[in-house]
Amino acid sequence: MTVNGWLQIAIFAAIIIALTRPLGGYLTRVVGGERTFLTPVLGPVERGLYRLAGVDPAEEQSWLTYAVAMLVFKIAGFLLLYAILRLQTVLPLNPAGQGPIAPALAFNTAVSFLTNTNWQFYAGETTMSHLAQMLGLAVQNFISAAAGIAIAVAFVRGFARRSVKTLGNFWADLVRITLYVLLPLCAVGALVIIWQGVPQTFAGSAEATTLEGAKQVISLGPVASQEAIKMLGTNGGGFFNANSAHPFENPTNLTNLLQLVAIFSLGAALTNTFGRMVHDERQGWAVFAAMGLLFVVGVAACYWSESHANPALVAVGMDPALGNMEGKEVRFGITQSALFATVTTDASCGAVNSMHESYLPLGGMVPLANIMLGEIIFGGVGSGLYGFLLFAIVAVFVAGLMVGRTPEYLGKKIEAREVKLTMLAILCLPLFMLGFTALAVVLPAALGTISAPGPHGFTEALYAYVSGAGNNGSAFAGLGGNTFWDITMGIDMLAGRFLVIIPALAIAGAMAAKKTVPPSAGTFPTHGPLFVGLTVGVILIVGGLTFFPSLALGPIVEHYAMNAGTLY
Amino acid sequence: MLRHIRPALVMLIGISVITGLIYPYVITGLAQAIFPWQASGSMIERDGKIVGSALIGQNFVGAKYFHGRPSATTEPDPKDPTKTVPTPYAADNSAGSNLAPTAKALVDRVKADVAKLRAENPGVPVPGDLVTTSGSGLDPDISPAAADFQVPRVAKARGMPQATVRGLVAAHTAPRFLGIFGEARVNVLELNLALDKAGG
Numbered sequence: 001m002t003v004n005g006w007l008q009i010a011i012f013a014a015i016i017i018a019l020t021r022p023l024g025g026y027l028t029r030v031v032g033g034e035r036t037f038l039t040p041v042l043g044p045v046e047r048g049l050y051r052l053a054g055v056d057p058a059e060e061q062s063w064l065t066y067a068v069a070m071l072v073f074k075i076a077g078f079l080l081l082y083a084i085l086r087l088q089t090v091l092p093l094n095p096a097g098q099g100p101i102a103p104a105l106a107f108n109t110a111v112s113f114l115t116n117t118n119w120q121f122y123a124g125e126t127t128m129s130h131l132a133q134m135l136g137l138a139v140q141n142f143i144s145a146a147a148g149i150a151i152a153v154a155f156v157r158g159f160a161r162r163s164v165k166t167l168g169n170f171w172a173d174l175v176r177i178t179l180y181v182l183l184p185l186c187a188v189g190a191l192v193i194i195w196q197g198v199p200q201t202f203a204g205s206a207e208a209t210t211l212e213g214a215k216q217v218i219s220l221g222p223v224a225s226q227e228a229i230k231m232l233g234t235n236g237g238g239f240f241n242a243n244s245a246h247p248f249e250n251p252t253n254l255t256n257l258l259q260l261v262a263i264f265s266l267g268a269a270l271t272n273t274f275g276r277m278v279h280d281e282r283q284g285w286a287v288f289a290a291m292g293l294l295f296v297v298g299v300a301a302c303y304w305s306e307s308h309a310n311p312a313l314v315a316v317g318m319d320p321a322l323g324n325m326e327g328k329e330v331r332f333g334i335t336q337s338a339l340f341a342t343v344t345t346d347a348s349c350g351a352v353n354s355m356h357e358s359y360l361p362l363g364g365m366v367p368l369a370n371i372m373l374g375e376i377i378f379g380g381v382g383s384g385l386y387g388f389l390l391f392a393i394v395a396v397f398v399a400g401l402m403v404g405r406t407p408e409y410l411g412k413k414i415e416a417r418e419v420k421l422t423m424l425a426i427l428c429l430p431l432f433m434l435g436f437t438a439l440a441v442v443l444p445a446a447l448g449t450i451s452a453p454g455p456h457g458f459t460e461a462l463y464a465y466v467s468g469a470g471n472n473g474s475a476f477a478g479l480g481g482n483t484f485w486d487i488t489m490g491i492d493m494l495a496g497r498f499l500v501i502i503p504a505l506a507i508a509g510a511m512a513a514k515k516t517v518p519p520s521a522g523t524f525p526t527h528g529p530l531f532v533g534l535t536v537g538v539i540l541i542v543g544g545l546t547f548f549p550s551l552a553l554g555p556i557v558e559h560y561a562m563n564a565g566t567l568y
Numbered sequence: 569m570l571r572h573i574r575p576a577l578v579m580l581i582g583i584s585v586i587t588g589l590i591y592p593y594v595i596t597g598l599a600q601a602i603f604p605w606q607a608s609g610s611m612i613e614r615d616g617k618i619v620g621s622a623l624i625g626q627n628f629v630g631a632k633y634f635h636g637r638p639s640a641t642t643e644p645d646p647k648d649p650t651k652t653v654p655t656p657y658a659a660d661n662s663a664g665s666n667l668a669p670t671a672k673a674l675v676d677r678v679k680a681d682v683a684k685l686r687a688e689n690p691g692v693p694v695p696g697d698l699v700t701t702s703g704s705g706l707d708p709d710i711s712p713a714a715a716d717f718q719v720p721r722v723a724k725a726r727g728m729p730q731a732t733v734r735g736l737v738a739a740h741t742a743p744r745f746l747g748i749f750g751e752a753r754v755n756v757l758e759l760n761l762a763l764d765k766a767g768g
Contacts, residue, residue, distance in 0.1 A: 008749055045586070053578035072572040076580050126661055135588035142587040143580075171575050178583055183591065190595045191602070197623050200592075200599035200607045205660060208611070208620045211760055212630055218621055218659040220609050224599065225592040242662035245703030247623040248609070253750035309696060310669045316679040317686065318700075319693035322711060326674065326700040327664045330637070330709040333751035337703075354703045355664035358674075456668035478666035558670055567672040 001307045005335035009299055012257065012339065013292070016264050016378075020288060021281075023265060024272025030180045031153045031173060031273070033057065042179045049175050057175075060166035063509025066154055067502055069170040070147060074114055077143055081110040084136040094129035095204030096219070101127065104486035111490040113137050115497040116144035116380055118230070118237030118350055118473035119464075119489060121481030125219040125240050130202060137237060138226045145233025145266075146177040148382030151501055152270055153277075155386040158508025159410045160277045162516040167508055181266070186228035189262065197251035198224040223248055231262035234380040236350030236473045244340070244353040245329055256336055256353060263349045267378035270385045278410050282527035287388055290532045294377045294539070295346050298366050303338040305363030312567065324363065327355030338363065345370035348380030350473030357452070357460070357476035361562060364476070365555035368463050371470040372551075373543040374429065380471060386504045388535075392526070393422045393507070394542070395535040399524050408523060411516040418507050425503040429469050430546045432495045436465040436488050437550065449485065451478030454568030455561065459554035464489065469496030612757065620757050625708040627656040628760065631725035634710070634718050636756045637697055638681060640665035641705035657706060665701045688721050709753035712741050726763070736762050 029036055050057055061069065085106040088094060101109070105121055112119045118141075124133065150173035157167050194200050199220045208216045223239045227249055230237060244250040244259060268288065275284020306328075309320035323334040332340070337354035344351050345367035356367050370377060376388040393409060397419050400407030407414040440446035440461040450457045460476040467474055468489045479485070525531065561568075599607035610622040620626050625636045641663050642652035655661075667674040681699040695713040715737045723730040740759040744750050 004744075004748065011748065049579065049582045052582065053575040055575050068569060069572045069575070072569065073576040073579060076573075076576045080580060080584070123661065123663070134592045135584060138592070139584045139588040143583060171579060174579060175583075178587065183587065187591065187595065191598060194595075194599045194603050194607055197606045197610050199609045200596050201609070202596065203608065206609055206611060206618060206621075208618045208626075210620055210626045210628075211633065211757070211764065212626075212628060214627065216620060216624075216626055216657065216659055218609060218611075218624055219662075222592045222596055224607075225595040229587075240662050240704075242664065242704035242706070245664065246662050247625075247704060247706055247708055251610075251623050253745035257745070257749055310674075312669070312675045313678045313696075313699070316675060317682040317694060318678055318696050319713075320696070321693070321713070322696035324669070325696045326667065326669070327703045328700075329702050329704065329707050330697050330711055330753045331707075331750050336750050352703070355666055357666040357668065358664065360669050451666065452668045452671060454668075454670060456670060476666070477664070478668075558668075562670050566670065567675055568668070568670050 001304060005303060005307070008335045009303070009339055012260055015261055016268050019261070019265050020268045020272050023269035024276065024284070027181060027269055027273045028276045030176050033172065033176065036180055038180050038184060046175055046179055050171070053171060055169070055171045057169055057172035059169055061169055062165050063154075063167050063505045066167050066170045067505045070151070070501070073147070073174070077114050077140060078110050081113060081136050081140055082106055084132055085109060088129040088132045091129065091131050093131035093202065095202070096129070098127055098129045104483045105481065108481070108486035108490045111493050112473065113140035113235070113237060114144055115471050115493045116148055116233070116235055116348065116383070117468060117471040117493045118235045119468055119475065119493065120237055120473070121486060121489075123241035124238055130221050133226055133239060134222055138229055141226070141229040141233045141235040141237070142178055142182055145182060145229070145235065145381045146174050148380055149177045149181070149266070149270065150174050150382065151505065152382035152385040153273070155389065155504050155508045156274050156277045158511035159412060160279070161512045162514070164512050165509070167505070167512060182229065182232060185232055186225070189228040189232065189258065190224040192258065193227060193255045194224045196255045197248070198227055198255065199248055200224040230351060231259045231349065232266065234263055234267065234347045234349040236344065238351065244351045245355070250353055253331060253336065256332060256340070259351070260340060260343050263343050263347045263351070264378045266381045267347050267384040270382065274385060280527065283410065286527045286532050287392070290535050291377045291388065293532070293536055294373070295342070298346060298370055298377070299339055299342040302342045302363050302366035303335060305360050305366070306334045306338045308360065310360060311562065312565065315565070324360050327358030329354065341367050342370065344474060345472055346375065346377035346379070348375040348383055348471045350467065352474050355477060356474060357478050361555040361559035364459070365551060367474060368459070368466060368555065369543070369547070369551065371466050371472045372433070372547045373539055374426070375470050375472060376539065383471065383500070387500065390422050390425055390504065391539050391542070392535050393418060394426070395531065395538045396524060396526065398538060399534060405522060408517060409526060411519065412511050412514050413517060418510055421503040421507050425500045426542065428499040429496055432469045432492050433466045434550060436492055437462045439488070440465070443484065445482065445484040449480035449482050451480065452568070455554055455558040456568065459558065462550055462554055465492050468492035471496050612761070614761065619761070621659070622755065622758065623708055624659050624706050625657050626757060628756065631721055633760045633763070634715060634722060634756050636710060637707050638677070638699065638701045639705040640701040659706055662704045662706055664703045664705060685717070689717055692717055708755050708757060710756055712737070712752055712754060715741070715754040715759070722763070728766070732766065733763070736766060
């Protein structure tokens, strides 16, 4: 670890802090349906979509109507994407002549992109046509991100409103977030990264004759337009197999910094949007502080681990000075790799600029643990905020139990129904993550494609289901796919998305209907350090109790094996 | 349920057209107009022929060229398409090794590479990036230490003074972004092109 390394991390954190308030304010105006500087250009498009769809953007929906609208939209999106993937061989824009995609893989991929997971059991450059990438996958990147933010906003409306039955209009939220937030930021971002060297062409590949006379086929495509939404929407599905480690997805340290900022910026800004919507920005900053604290712990642990060289490689004569460089790019080095691994799993992005599988055991445990905690550290766009607020409900509930008082959050009484729904949303994730892992480590169909022997192989399977249900999409990428993995991961991703969203919307519906209680001397303040500490404690205790045994069997035992010189 | 079908279909098709067709086509048009070289893959030409991309590493094996890092990329086996054969720097199939830190395969590979490099330049520590594979398998760069390590071999093979070669390495060493972000690095293809130009 070096002073320069910490400076790199500190500057990144400062950029996020600086962006949170202005971007949060802009988001608040957009989801409130107010005019923005883009309205003169995009307003007609917005109104045109409403008219064609027969939607009145001012019509308010109950939580159930909001949820059903979202689900019908998701089902339609699944069918379209599945069809594009299956039919890519007969559709246009396939210059590299990619072959057909098998049904199980197409199912897995369609679910993966509609749930904002972007788990990939395929290598982009050898599987996907340009049309499948941009009209299939990239569209889902926009839609799943916009829907995620919409749900978060609806959830916050539950707290911000009083004695009403409605949470807003799903279609209006979806369209406004896509047009006024995601699209303009992506357009600007794409042009900047093209300037830095990310390709944007409809050519399939170029052929070079190397200096030593060999032939090198270099895959190309409309990479930059997809790269921008991949990061901003915390989707993470790479155009190429190597994702953001590929020099064409992430050529320089400027693009790397932009990608890191893109992953965190909307998630961080949403904490401020939350504060503004409940008319107390301090509430948002308290959430931000709790998230920031967990980020710092994770990045410090990962950076510390990876700045050490692998002792087994030092033993055979490698110079330890550069740290653990297996699976990392020279231009990023240890700091930017460890920072990226932490950020991409704090949020539910899952893009990688280094291969997590080749991290030292404790370094690789950081991204795994980040996802296990629920990706509530700024989190996926939208999903991070409502995921965090579910933990906040548990925290005020615990605080209420301690003093024997009905818990309140933001002036709303938290009662039995809300706590039950919260626990349902929180507990369904480990059920699927650990349940499927247990299945995979005994079934021959699953074991056959795990690449690593020993405890690392267990971690490979665990990471997959944790990443799937967490809707992250990063991987210990030695794992190979087959029909078993395609189907079980598909179920895992669907459960992780919708078994959280539906209870969350139900809670929001119940909250909106409640009266607001004015704060009194006995009210537990939720904008101070005590609340921050309590919520962080709840997150760590729930995550620790649930997942420690599995971590002990995987990365922790591997760490001790490595230090004892054991190889597998 | 049924009343949501029309808005769902209209929104899906509308947003698909905007974000899946208009957006990438407009960006491509702008990119090809403003940054045509980058948008087409930053290809480097020599004597009118493409010799590679400035951003993509290539496999150097001869003594007179600087070598990049080991690469874990593969291509399908021409004899049996269900298998793969190691093909370093296959720029149409990017991949890392994904080997565990406790994998015997990793340690054996590094041991063999270290032995080879030590024979070439005894007594100098073997830089980590020269014996580890990159995340993409296409890393265009090596660390300044890794370039320095190879100077004696390259200078000897080309019959050039080591100081001249070192000068070229220094000229092709890119600093950290803004002096802060990432790591200093040497682009191997650009350095080798400069070497060819310098002769020897």
